[in-house]
Amino acid sequence: MTPPVTATTELTDDTVGRDRFKITFAPLDLATVYQLADASANGAIVVMSGMVRDNTDGRAVTYLEYQAYEPMAITVFAQIDREVRQQWPEVERLVIHHRTGRLQVGEISVLVAVGCPHRGEAFEACRYAIDTLKHNAPIWKKEHWADGSSSWVSIGDCER
Numbered sequence: 001m002t003p004p005v006t007a008t009t010e011l012t013d014d015t016v017g018r019d020r021f022k023i024t025f026a027p028l029d030l031a032t033v034y035q036l037a038d039a040s041a042n043g044a045i046v047v048m049s050g051m052v053r054d055n056t057d058g059r060a061v062t063y064l065e066y067q068a069y070e071p072m073a074i075t076v077f078a079q080i081d082r083e084v085r086q087q088w089p090e091v092e093r094l095v096i097h098h099r100t101g102r103l104q105v106g107e108i109s110v111l112v113a114v115g116c117p118h119r120g121e122a123f124e125a126c127r128y129a130i131d132t133l134k135h136n137a138p139i140w141k142k143e144h145w146a147d148g149s150s151s152w153v154s155i156g157d158c159e160r
Contacts, residue, residue, distance in 0.1 A: 044119035046113070046126040060147075063104050064103050065144065066103065066109060066141055069138040084128060092115045112130045
């Protein structure tokens with residue numbers, strides 16, 4: 001069964017009007033996420049790009065499959081935004097985009113971008129956002145191995 005070409009859930013926080021959260025089957029675009037994070041008050045934009053790699057612990061990976069409970073995942077993204085803004089109130093923009101469906105080696109699975117006046121806070125906020133997403137968002141990854149087998153990645157693996 002082939003997933004729809006485009007299935008997007010997007011939320012804009014109307015109280016802030018600056019942040020973008022999206023879950024989609026469509027390929028993620030680094031330039032678009034960067035542009036959404038851009039603001040004239042920024043002195044830095046930090047982008048974390050999660051990619052499908054060709055191995056895990058030395059075992060060959062052929063592709064990954066991502067599934068998400070989209071409404072709850074978007075809610076978690078918004079909660080991450082609130083937490084980021086509490087810890088780093090100078091953050092100008094936060095963007096979180098995540099793919100679902102089948103992704104080949106080299107494709108981008110997640111993009112997190114933080115625009116901020118200073119690089120230190122931008123790096124810290126970006127790291128917090130991706131780490132919290134991996135722990136809390138209902139997004140699941142299934143690794144498909146070169147030998148034809150597959151396995152779901154456990155939540156404990158996000159601590160590696």
